[in-house]
Amino acid sequence: MLKRKLLFAAAAAAVLLSWTGCAGESGNGYVYYLNFKPEADEAWQEIAEEYTKLTGVEVDVVTAASGSYADTLSSQMNKNHAPTLFVCGGVQALDNWHDYCLDLRDSPLTEHLEEDAPCLYGEDGSLCAVGYCYEAYGLIVNKSLLEKSGHSLEEIHDFASLKAAAEDIHSRSAELGFDAFTSAGLDSSSSWRFSGHLAALPLFYEFRENAATTQPAEISGSFLDLYKNVWDMYINNSSVAGGELSAATGGMAEEEFGSGRAVFFQNGSWEYTALTAEDKFAMSPDELTMIPIYCGAEGEDNAGLCCGTENYWAVNSRAEQRNIDATMDFLEWVVTSESGKKMMADSFGVTPFKDHLPSENVFLNDAERMKSEGKYNIDWSFSFTPNTESWRAGVVSALMEYSEGSGSWENVSTAFVDGWKYQYKLEHRILD
Amino acid sequence: MVKNSGIRRAIRLWAPLFILPAFVCFVISFVIPFGQGIYLSFCEFNIPKDAAWSGMDNYTAAFADPSFGRAMLNTFLFAVVSVIVINVPAFFIAYFLSGKFKGVNLFRTAFFVPNLIGGVVLGYIWSMIFDGILRYFGTYLIASPVYGFWGLVILVAWQQIGYMMIIYIAGFQSVPTDMLEAADIDGATRSQTLFRVILPNMISSISVCVFLSLTNGFKLFDQNLSLTGGAPIKTLENGMQVNTTELLALNIYNTYGINRHWHGTAQAKAVIFFLIVGGVSLLQQYLTNRERKIKPAKHTDAKEGKQK
Numbered sequence: 231m232l233k234r235k236l237l238f239a240a241a242a243a244a245v246l247l248s249w250t251g252c253a254g255e256s257g258n259g260y261v262y263y264l265n266f267k268p269e270a271d272e273a274w275q276e277i278a279e280e281y282t283k284l285t286g287v288e289v290d291v292v293t294a295a296s297g298s299y300a301d302t303l304s305s306q307m308n309k310n311h312a313p314t315l316f317v318c319g320g321v322q323a324l325d326n327w328h329d330y331c332l333d334l335r336d337s338p339l340t341e342h343l344e345e346d347a348p349c350l351y352g353e354d355g356s357l358c359a360v361g362y363c364y365e366a367y368g369l370i371v372n373k374s375l376l377e378k379s380g381h382s383l384e385e386i387h388d389f390a391s392l393k394a395a396a397e398d399i400h401s402r403s404a405e406l407g408f409d410a411f412t413s414a415g416l417d418s419s420s421s422w423r424f425s426g427h428l429a430a431l432p433l434f435y436e437f438r439e440n441a442a443t444t445q446p447a448e449i450s451g452s453f454l455d456l457y458k459n460v461w462d463m464y465i466n467n468s469s470v471a472g473g474e475l476s477a478a479t480g481g482m483a484e485e486e487f488g489s490g491r492a493v494f495f496q497n498g499s500w501e502y503t504a505l506t507a508e509d510k511f512a513m514s515p516d517e518l519t520m521i522p523i524y525c526g527a528e529g530e531d532n533a534g535l536c537c538g539t540e541n542y543w544a545v546n547s548r549a550e551q552r553n554i555d556a557t558m559d560f561l562e563w564v565v566t567s568e569s570g571k572k573m574m575a576d577s578f579g580v581t582p583f584k585d586h587l588p589s590e591n592v593f594l595n596d597a598e599r600m601k602s603e604g605k606y607n608i609d610w611s612f613s614f615t616p617n618t619e620s621w622r623a624g625v626v627s628a629l630m631e632y633s634e635g636s637g638s639w640e641n642v643s644t645a646f647v648d649g650w651k652y653q654y655k656l657e658h659r660i661l662d
Numbered sequence: 663m664v665k666n667s668g669i670r671r672a673i674r675l676w677a678p679l680f681i682l683p684a685f686v687c688f689v690i691s692f693v694i695p696f697g698q699g700i701y702l703s704f705c706e707f708n709i710p711k712d713a714a715w716s717g718m719d720n721y722t723a724a725f726a727d728p729s730f731g732r733a734m735l736n737t738f739l740f741a742v743v744s745v746i747v748i749n750v751p752a753f754f755i756a757y758f759l760s761g762k763f764k765g766v767n768l769f770r771t772a773f774f775v776p777n778l779i780g781g782v783v784l785g786y787i788w789s790m791i792f793d794g795i796l797r798y799f800g801t802y803l804i805a806s807p808v809y810g811f812w813g814l815v816i817l818v819a820w821q822q823i824g825y826m827m828i829i830y831i832a833g834f835q836s837v838p839t840d841m842l843e844a845a846d847i848d849g850a851t852r853s854q855t856l857f858r859v860i861l862p863n864m865i866s867s868i869s870v871c872v873f874l875s876l877t878n879g880f881k882l883f884d885q886n887l888s889l890t891g892g893a894p895i896k897t898l899e900n901g902m903q904v905n906t907t908e909l910l911a912l913n914i915y916n917t918y919g920i921n922r923h924w925h926g927t928a929q930a931k932a933v934i935f936f937l938i939v940g941g942v943s944l945l946q947q948y949l950t951n952r953e954r955k956i957k958p959a960k961h962t963d964a965k966e967g968k969q970k
Contacts, residue, residue, distance in 0.1 A: 304708070304709050307709050307711075308709040308710055308711050322921065325921055325922070326708055326921060326922045327708070329708075329712075418891070473797070473800055473801075473802075474797065476793060476802040476803070476804065476805075477789075477790065477793040477794075477797075477802065617920050617921075619916075619919060620895075620903065620905075620916065620920075623891065623892070623893060623895050623905075624895040624897055624903045626893075626895075627804070627893050627894045627895040627896070628895075628897070630802070630804070630805070630894075631805065631894075634800075634801070634802065634805065636801070636805060641897070644897045645895070645897045645903070648897050648901035649897050649901070649903050651901050652897075652901045652902055652903050653903070656920060657920055657921055657923075658923075659723070659923050659924070
């Protein structure tokens with residue numbers, strides 16, 4: 231309720247701001263941050279207030295409603311008092327906004343970045359945006375249930391061992407009272423987990439083999455067998471049958487896992503709060519962990535989690551110089567001051583800044599641990615997907631037909647590979 | 663007479679002042695954005711502030727985009743089918759509910775209520791209903807373009823029949839009772855009364871209802887987005903992906919969403935869309951107005967004949 235009120239207040243502030251210009255603009259410059267994450271709005275408001283008290287510089291934080299960031303950014307950027315700081319969501323967003331991204335190469339912020347921090351670069355080598363948090367996804371495991379089923383984390387180290395454990399649990403699900411996987415829902419609230427996140431696996435291995443570092447015009451789908459391995463495992467070892475997946479939602483899967491009805495749940499580090507919150511599922515952090523999505527790739531014993539981000543800070547190059555300066559000062563303070571670092575750790579977990587505080591998020595810590603053990607990271611290769619929403623929708627349609635039994639895997643493969651080629655042409659306006 | 667002309671003069675004098683607020687609002691919220699929209703359809707832009715003139719490029723791209731033609735075809739088909747599926751039941755329900763019997767108001771209210779629910783919400787509710795039913799047959803709504811299409815038709819019919827019914831009831835009530843009595847006395851059957859007396863007198867209501875349902879059919883967006891989202895998506899042998907249940911408004915929205923290079927094209931499509939909807943509406947209005955002009959003339963002749 232409080233969150234809703236705050237979001238309402240933030241939206242009202244956005245409207246007010248657009249009417250009044252920026253009431254707080256002073257000689258010291260002014261910071262206007264268009265925040266991407268509604269769940270972090272409260273923390274941003276508090277830190278902004280503290281910074282204003284400390285320095286006298288006005289900081290307005292406006293949060294776009296969930297799912298409407300691109301639209302809100304477009305309308306806010308069209309105004310005279312546009313955001314001085316905004317979030318660039320990846321290569322696609324960079325294509326739209328690179329003209330507005332200040333080159334951050336020589337900014338003081340970069341001095342605080344870790345060497346392997348995720349960054350977005352322009353074609354001319356300019357540093358357009360810097361990642362401010364990591365996210366990781368994989369298979370979230372309920373350790374207690376796994377033990378109860380007579381299996382252990384130690385025995386799961388590749389696709390074959392994962393599948394064997396899952397099949398055993400599924401075959402005894404009536405007796406155990408829980409199943410192996412949560413439902414692989416293909417409703418839009420859930421399908422992104424498979425058309426986006428899971429699809430990154432075959433893409434990652436293909437790009438790694440071809441040493442691709444930019445968006446390819448075509449893909450071969452040479453690793454699509456891995457995708458099929460995992461998908462078949464999901465739909466054959468959960469309580470929801472393939473024919474019912476079109477209506478199965480993300481909330482259903484979360485509920486199944488949170489209430490102890492499934493051992494494995496493909497999702498990301500952002501789920502940590504919901505799973506452990508007292509007023510939601512109140513799971514103990516000790517019973518949670520995240521393992522890689524084993525898919526049958528060669529050498530995957532050494533695979534880590536899928537770690538990356540879609541959260542990059544970009545400074546509006548068209549803002550007034552004093553506002554740009556104020557924004558840079560504010561960002562530097564956020565990543566170096568004690569209050570700023572605490573807020574970043576509490577809200578975003580592990581961040582790519584040298585001085586970051588440890589995070590409570592078990593999943594992000596798992597990702598860090600695997601990285602330190604020398605396991606390879608599975609990159610977020612889905613960020614190269616052309617015309618993302620449409621390409622994903624094509625894959626989901628084919629997956630639905632395949633799962634329900636009316637379509638073949640061939641159709642999934644066609645939607646994946648031929649769909650890529652078509653959507654690439656569309657995105658780049660290559661009109662036949 | 664003097665008093666009347668005084669009032670008329672006062673109205674003429676002060677009218678502009680009273681019209682001004684609404685006119686200003688109309689200019690700000692419609693005329694300017696509309697003009698800007700037309701201008702942007704000739705530009706390449708990410709945000710309107712950055713618009714750069716690109717001539718007819720966007721229109722060329724819009725017509726070259728096969729998805730646009732397909733969405734247009736889908737839309738025409740949908741509009742025609744939905745006009746029939748909405749208006750025929752609405753007319754007969756209104757005919758039935760124009761009578762006087764116990765609970766008539768309750769029925770009218772019950773039929774009207776679906777109209778009060780927003781399009782997006784309706785889309786999600788109906789997708790659950792359809793999927794719930796189709797599950798018994800081992801399938802689901804977006805398994806086939808045919809299910810998706812008829813799903814949309816059923817949804818809008820359920821939503822709009824009640825609204826059109828109210829307009830038709832008003833139409834039934836405005837049919838002159840003397841004509842109905844005359845038909846009764848002359849021994850006209852129920853169907854003769856309906857088709858020869860009531861229908862010709864209800865051309866205005868029919869015109870309004872057909873106009874509304876036709877334009878609603880063309881403009882349909884929320885329900886299309888939330889019920890099928892354009893799915894199922896078929897990948898053809900040549901690699902082309904087809905959103906089989908995508909209507910024009912959704913096609914424009916999806917085009918805008920590709921990236922900034924398509925914003926102008928989406929705008930051009932929107933202008934073409936406006937011209938189509940405007941053209942079809944004008945044509946429909948012209949045809950029904952012509953009909954309306956013919957009918958009363960016949961009616962006067964008949965009346966005169968009777969008096970003789």
